[in-house]
Amino acid sequence: MKRILTIQDISCVGQCSLTVALPIISAFGIETAVIPTAVLSTHTAFQGFTFHDLTEELPKILKHWEKENIRFDGFYTGYIGSVKQIEYIKDIMSHTAHPNAIKVVDPCMADHGKLYAGFAEDFPKHMLELCKEADVIVPNLTELCFLLDVPYKEYKKEELEDLVKQMGKKIDASVVLTGVSFHSDELGALTYDRKNDKLSYYFTKRVPVFFHGTGDCFASAFFGSVVKGFTYEKAAEVACEFTYRAIANTEADAKQHWYGVHFEEALGYLTSLK
Ligand code: PXL
DSSP states (O other): EEEEEEEEEEEEEOOHHHHHHHHHHHHTTTTEEEEEEEEEETTTTSSSOOOOOTTTHHHHHHHHHHHTTOOOOEEEEOOOOTTTTHHHHHHHHHHHEEEEEEEEHHHHHHHTTEEEEEEEETTTHHHHHHHHTSSSOHHHHHHHHHHHTTTOSSOOOHHHHHHHHHHHHHHTEEEEEEEEEESSEEEEEEETTTTTTEEEEEEEEOOOOOTTTTTHHHHHHHHHHHHOOHHHHHHHHHHHHHHHHHHHHGGTTTTTTSSSSSOGGGHHHTTTOO
16 A cells, blocks of 8 residues: 655644645545644634744654654645745655655745635745746746746636746746636636646536635645556546545535535545546
């Protein structure tokens, strides 16, 4: 059985980051180890959340793992608790990777044109450094714009394709842009496979409600698919289908359950993949 490491926060309530990554990646039959970057009472879209930074735990954890000779087949990073963690994460990856371990970075820091609460204006330039370590990154449009330092606005199809290629070139990695839509009734992802210099799209029906945490569901299902051996194109398809199912499951409960999606009933889709 493959063993991977995912590094992101624990938001105790909120259905995002580790509380979704752990069950979703496990559903692929992959052993999922974690490093929490911070503990929050809820994710940052709630008012008045608590935040306990775990930055200085990271080097201690690595020191112990080195003694135990612990290695991983893949890494998936999400919400980072501090700029300093980026150097620590690079260290952890370089000391604990099996040869050919796959590295997925979700530059989780922004949405709808704005950085998440708590991130300084210069955070994207630090996140860019972590992206350079990745084989593939999974930004939304806001994150892509911050990483490329271009305005956040609606882009035409050809412009978007040019932006993901620019991004891939800048970090020498593949790029899966999430939340892509050219018609009001569809939503999907644009994948730029850098090695094959190939673009591909996958769309599902759009559920006309916004929920938090869908990027984390997407990234977790994408990562699980890649570790399982699927191409980036196929992995993006699986992630779109899974996220669509999770969102559709939540639509009727949107008022009460605004903070995340009911992904649990969609896990069966992942366990049945061949
Ligand atoms: O879903 C992304 C995410 C992860 N972790 C924390 C967040 C968010 C989005 O708001 O606040 C703490």
